[in-house]
Amino acid sequence: MDKQVSALITPSAPRIMAERQPRIAARNVNIYYDEKRAINNLSIDIPDKAVSAFIGPSGCGKSTFLRAVNRMNDTIPSCRMTGEVRLDGKNIYDRDVDVVELRSHVGMVFQKPNPFPKSIYENVAYGPRIHGLAKDKAALDEIVENALKKAGLFEEVKDRMTHSGTSLSGGQQQRLCIARAIAVNPEVILMDEPCSALDPIATARIEELIDELRQNFCIIIVTHSMQQAARVSQLTAFFHLGTLVEYGDTDEMFTSPQDKRTQDYITGRFG
């Protein structure tokens, strides 16, 4: 049933979805800010262990939809939503879903690096601590070390774990934020333009990291850079004016887009 729906609504279902169960499945999602509709009847299936990129011009709703996946939009009073977003088949907007627990399964990395003004160690340890993931100090140390290793930051900071997280460089801060998100052991990582505040070298470093993380996580990345989408993602979704115009395998999307709007955007005619 899910596959039928996605075949119906998604203009071009990516090939990759034919052989996989979707980790995230959105159905008929509408999101409004007050009366203004930001997302228009959107349905999409997103697979596990792959990077899906959301591209589109500013204000097209890609960030809004991303934030719907871990219910970050709940914090905006004027924001209202209809439809379903399923994580492993379970609608995360059901009454019995706890938003705090949900966010421990769906981590998020923000546009601007936002480490807590605390030590590097505390930044990573905070999540596991509030979720009670570590029995004792040694276990917590291990979680922190593993998260930092997975984020490729451990070697750089192992001698200064007590230094403030804000003392790191921009790229290091963003990797710290990724480590912080990984530390609570999520299944999905949402990234909202994670490289927009970084220089090209730091960006390349993060992109490598995203490629490594793909082995273990379902990653969704919102990006303004089509080159970045082409480099890191296996699937690309093009948003325009609140609608999902086209969704498909990245290599196909960039070589032979189906929709004229996608083609115009990719070739730089607008956006």
Place this chain on the structure above:
Amino acid sequence: MTDTTYKQRLAKRYAAESRFKAYGAIALILTSAFLLYLLVDIARKGWPAFFEHRATIDVTLDAAQIDVANPGAADYSGMVKESWRAQFPDFTSRGDKKKLNLLLSQAASDDLRQQVIANPALIGQTVKTEVLLSDEADLYLKGQSQEADKAVLEKVMAMVPVERHVSWRLLTNGDSREPELAGLRGAIMGSLFTVLVALLLGLPIGVAAAVYLEQFAPKNRWTDFLEVNINNLAAVPSIIFGLFGLAMFLNLFGMPRSAPVVGGLVLALLVLPTIIIASRAALKAVPPSIKEAALGVGASDQQAVFHHVLPLALPGVLTGAILGLARAFGETAPLLMIGMVAFIADVPKGFTDAATVLPVQIYLWSDLPELTFQSKTAAAIMVLIAILFSLNAVAIYLRKKFERRW
């Protein structure tokens, strides 16, 4: 545009700029001058009040007059007066003796009494003791007034040593009708008790209200209405709070009149808006990305606020609280309404004892005709200003210490 008109315009612009700078400098100089004049004037008037004059005389502690079991009960005043007159055999007439007595303070024997209570072995001996001179003699010696009998005083000074000492009485005594004995201890303790109550009530309630309004409350017409009224409350004249306290705490609840606990309640209401507004501003200044980061790793709303947002806002909250505290210390009008304006000689020992506070003490003393009280008024102002300056210094220190950048 030709070259010359452009240059003229440029010259005009520079002239306007330097004029504006000059206005700023003049304003600054005027304010500094006023402040300096105020402080210097108060210091000049208040400085003498920190000193007193004492004469050293021999007093014979007659064993027959002092009960060893209860040395405090003896008539030291009589003994001191007798010894005092005995120092000056020249003065024989009734009038002269009276003039002699007038040079001594009512409490001239207090120090001697303390000496004997501390060391009963002195009984039966002749001891050297210092006796406090009256305010008139004191003022004459400080060159502030000629009211004392000059001739008598000159003779006395020729025969017994009279010395100037720091007047700790000013800080350790309660209020008194005798100018040379009046001290600030009662007012200082009253102020401390009152402000402590105001702080203990105002800070937690104010911070809790600010956290709720800023972080949890839904943004609707009701909270907008609340916000407007909190701002209005900050602008309500303080005497209105006093009237409210009188009607509510004294008349309705029957709480004790003149008590620091009631004063503290009224001042808590008075500083609440200040604390709420300052705390809200401090909370608002914490970047929302910090809260989002906490929510993003699965912290609940409350955890995000109490683990991250509030600690980061704390320096601002504390600064607001201390400024509110400084306002509470200086507040007079509302306390007049709840009866903290009475003459109270005893130093308050608790929150329900009758008390007065520093600014009210200043108000009371400034009304008294004696010259010494005028000087003591200025001295009390100096003490109050010193307290307020140190509170502000603490506020600045806290802000500098905990200030963070992100």
